[in-house]
Amino acid sequence: MGLVGILVALGLLIWLSFRGWSVLLLAPAAAIVAAAFAEEPLLAHWTQTFMGGAAQFIAQFFPIFLLGALFGKLMDDSGSVHAIAHFMSTKLGARRAILAVVLAGAIVTYGGVSLFVAFFVLAPMAREMFRVANIAHRLMPATIALGTSTFTMSALPGTPAIQNTIPMPFFGTTPFAAPGLGIVAAAIMLAFGLWWLSRAEESARKTGEGYGGDEGLVSGAVADDQFIRERATSSHEFDPAEIARGKRGDVPPPIGTAVVPLLVVVGVNLLMSLLILPRLDFSFLAQERWGETSLAGVAGVWSVAVALAAATATLIALNRPRLTDLRASMDAGANASVLPIFSVASLVGFGAVVAALPGFALVRDWMLSISGGPLVSLAIATNILAALTGSASGGLTIALDALGDTYLQIAQTAHIDPGLMHRVAVIGSGTLDSLPHNGAVVTLLAVCGSTHRKSYFDMVMANIVGPIIALAIVIALGSVLGSF
Incomplete structure (x- = not known):
């Protein structure tokens, strides 16, 4: 019955979450359902196991959520994200609209700007470039x-x-883990994606499909939509409702000024x-008194936190x-970080309860017995x-909480x-997370005024x-050549 309970709890969590229920309610409820099937103590699992797992996640990663959301919001309100997007669109032009949008998104997100901030800035840029180039809006x-x-x-x-x-806390690694393999993986993703989109663009032109976009679904209404907000905050680190808060500057900075904080993120992260x-x-x-840990257990989080803090200070100084x-x-x-971390922490708490149930031993043994190696x-x-x-973040944390030590x-x-x-764990978390119910997918489709x-x-x-x-390819190379 324990394994059946886990499956039932997962099914309820997925189905009700997709229907717009808050994961803050669903995760503890699903955890109690799983514990009830296993005839385990319900209140003990709620207050000790569930809350213990959720609290540990918040204690470890709240600095990253807080500083990341703060940095992203200030990059947006200073006009820096807009300046970078405008620079890429001007330099590459409408004839290379797809490449311009991809590179603009890559620059700002690799520099630490939140995914959802990038969505709301890049969508207007992409819409204008796609219209001028007459590229199918659905792309x-x-x-x-x-x-x-x-x-x-x-x-x-x-x-x-x-x-x-x-x-990083599970494996004692840094943000630069397996850098060579990471670069190989990035090149494959970029090359394959650009090839597919170019092919799709050419195919659309041959059939006479033009831009044909709908302009009516973008901006504040999307950010404030409760269903989108619930889905978005459980999948990434920025609450879309805060996009419209604060006040944006009227004149964006020069491109050099806009890029400097992004370089600070990367540079300070590397140095730390x-x-x-x-x-x-x-x-x-x-x-x-310090948790009986080691530098390996905290160095990665410290490096990213210091990098984001230094970049935020630089951003304010340059754009005051x-x-x-x-x-x-x-x-x-700051407010944009709160709902996302509690949403993801709730998923982590659910995973902690599931991992503590006797029936999870069957799941663990099955996963570890998969042919092909660890x-x-x-x-x-x-x-x-x-x-x-x-x-991606919730699934990755649940997996590593349950199996990381093993x-x-x-x-x-x-x-x-x-x-x-x-590197394998991170890339693995960023593949099937993009199923139709993923919050980033739902939000991006709404921001672009498109549908599934x-x-x-x-x-x-x-x-x-x-x-x-x-x-x-990373697994194949890593198995043969090891990490590089």
């Missing part, structure tokens, strides 16, 4: 998703995306991860006249859980670099097929 969501939700989220070394941060923290003495972390209501913008950025097993585990939850022991026994496990029927197939090719190919 807009896949184009934006390729630049913002694939290689910059899971593959490029050093990305400050929360998905790249989550494995590889040069500064490894040279300092943090032996005191082994004491009980453009941030006409700094307090309101900062309040909106890299294949880890990739499948993160794929499945990200697909079920509709959240996979680390396997890696040590088999002499597999933990950095390789890190019109645009989702191309999103599957750019967001799922390309990353799966990259994941398979």
Whole structure:
């Protein structure tokens, strides 16, 4: 009955979540259902297991959620994201509209700007460029998703995306884990996505399909839509409702000024991860008052947090006249982090209860027995859980909470670099998370004024097929050559 309870609880969580119910209510309710089927103590699992797992996730990652949302909001309100998007559209022109949108999205998200902030800025840019170039409007969501939700989220070394941060405490790695393999994966995702979109564009032109876009579904109404908000905040780190809060500057900064904070994120992250923290003495972390941890357990989060904080300070210093209501913008950025982290933490709490039930031993044994070795097993585990939850970050955390220690022991026994496990886990979480119920998918389609029927197939090719190919090649290379 324990395994049946887990499946029933998962089914309820997915079905009701897709129908718009808040995951803050669904996750503890589903956890109690699973515990009830297993005849386990209900209140104990709620207050001890569920809340313990959720609280641990918040304690580990709230600095990243807070600083990431704050940085993204200030980049938006200062006009920096708009300046970068405008620069790319001007330099590449309408004839290379797809490439311009992809590169603009990649630059801002790799530099630390929240996915949803990028959506709301890139959609108007893409709409105008696609109209001028007469490119089929239905390709807009896949184009934006390729630049913002694939290689910059899971593959490029050093990305400050929360998905790249989550494995670090489990494997003792840095944001730059397996950098060579990450670059290979990023190149595959980008090349495959651009090839597919170019092919789709050419095919549409041959059949006489022009732009044909609907302009009526963009902006504030989308951000305030309750269904979209619930889906979005359980899958990524920014509450769309805060997009319209604060106050945007009237004149965007020069492109050089706009790019500097992004360079600070990458540069400081690299320095903290590889040069500064490894040279300092943090032996005191082994004491009980500091949680009896080690530098390996916190260095990754510290590096990203310091990088985002330094970039935020740089951004304010360079753009203070453009941030006409700094307090309101900062309040909106801080508020934008709260609902997402509690939503993801609730999913993590649900996973903690499931992992604590006797029936989960069958699931664990099945996952670990998958042929192909631990890299294949880890990739499948993160794929499945990200697909079920509709959240790369939620699925990844649930998988690593339940199996992270086991996979680390396997890696040590088999002499597999933990950095390789890190990169496989992150890329694996960013494939099947893009199923129709994913919050980013729902939000992006609404922002672009499109539907699943019109645009989702191309999103599957750019967001799922390309990353799966990259994941398979990374596993093959890692199995033969090891981490590099």
